[in-house]
Amino acid sequence: MTHRHAFEAVDRSLRDVTKTVDPDLKDTPFGGKVVVFGGDFRQIPPVIKKGGREEVVRACFKNSCLWELRNAAAADIATQTEFANWLLQVGEGSAPGTPICDGSTAVNLPAGMTLPAGATTEDLIARIYPDLCANLGNGQYMTNRAILCPRNEVKMMNERIMAIVAATDPSRETREYFSADEVADKDESVEIQYPVEFLNSVEASCLPPHRLKLAIGTPVMLLRNISPKRGNVTGRVSSVPPSVTIP
Numbered sequence: 001m002t003h004r005h006a007f008e009a010v011d012r013s014l015r016d017v018t019k020t021v022d023p024d025l026k027d028t029p030f031g032g033k034v035v036v037f038g039g040d041f042r043q044i045p046p047v048i049k050k051g052g053r054e055e056v057v058r059a060c061f062k063n064s065c066l067w068e069l070r071n072a073a074a075a076d077i078a079t080q081t082e083f084a085n086w087l088l089q090v091g092e093g094s095a096p097g098t099p100i101c102d103g104s105t106a107v108n109l110p111a112g113m114t115l116p117a118g119a120t121t122e123d124l125i126a127r128i129y130p131d132l133c134a135n136l137g138n139g140q141y142m143t144n145r146a147i148l149c150p151r152n153e154v155k156m157m158n159e160r161i162m163a164i165v166a167a168t169d170p171s172r173e174t175r176e177y178f179s180a181d182e183v184a185d186k187d188e189s190v191e192i193q194y195p196v197e198f199l200n201s202v203e204a205s206c207l208p209p210h211r212l213k214l215a216i217g218t219p220v221m222l223l224r225n226i227s228p229k230r231g232n233v234t235g236r237v238s239s240v241p242p243s244v245t246i247p
Helices: 004-018 023-027 053-059 074-092 121-128 139-143 154-168 188-193 196-201
Strands: 097-099 105-107 174-178 211-215
Touching: 004 023, 121 154, 154 211
Parallel strands: none
Antiparallel strands: 097 105, 174 211
């Protein structure tokens, strides 16, 4: 578990950066950016060199001012509290579940976290992005939704989403973008070791696929600008909240 001072430093940095665009963001936690934390306070406390129990507890993120619920509606606080209590039950092994064959218990997930049995990827997309084509240009709609790909199947998810867009709105033109597939070293022996077919098959997590198909107006996320002199040149494309639109 990271020391709470690290989170507070990130918070101050984001506020300093975002307030140049909107002065009101200097008073908003993390400059209004969505931040997702992971960890278990009971199992992974902060490591304090030669520190006792008090120092460890004091360094915990739960003792930071950022942990407080700010400006939240009563209904939101109630929902978050209910979810937090359920997580504690899961950790303690007391959450409602269904016995399975090996004698253990499968935790029953809340209905709002699951899809019906037999649901497809398209059903998931429709659940997260209802009326997708009608809201492609709606920044608020996009920034409030995201599909996480735990197995890095971003390419597959992008292709499914593009297929839905194309089927729903045939008038929306699609374009294909190809990566550079030339070996920088002109040594013939090096080129033989890295044939074009192999280069085109490489899918690094920090780069888009060799063949990228996008519909015009599709929002994409600029995660890395690989050529600032040329403007916004993305090194990776995702189907989650936009910051760049393909012309």
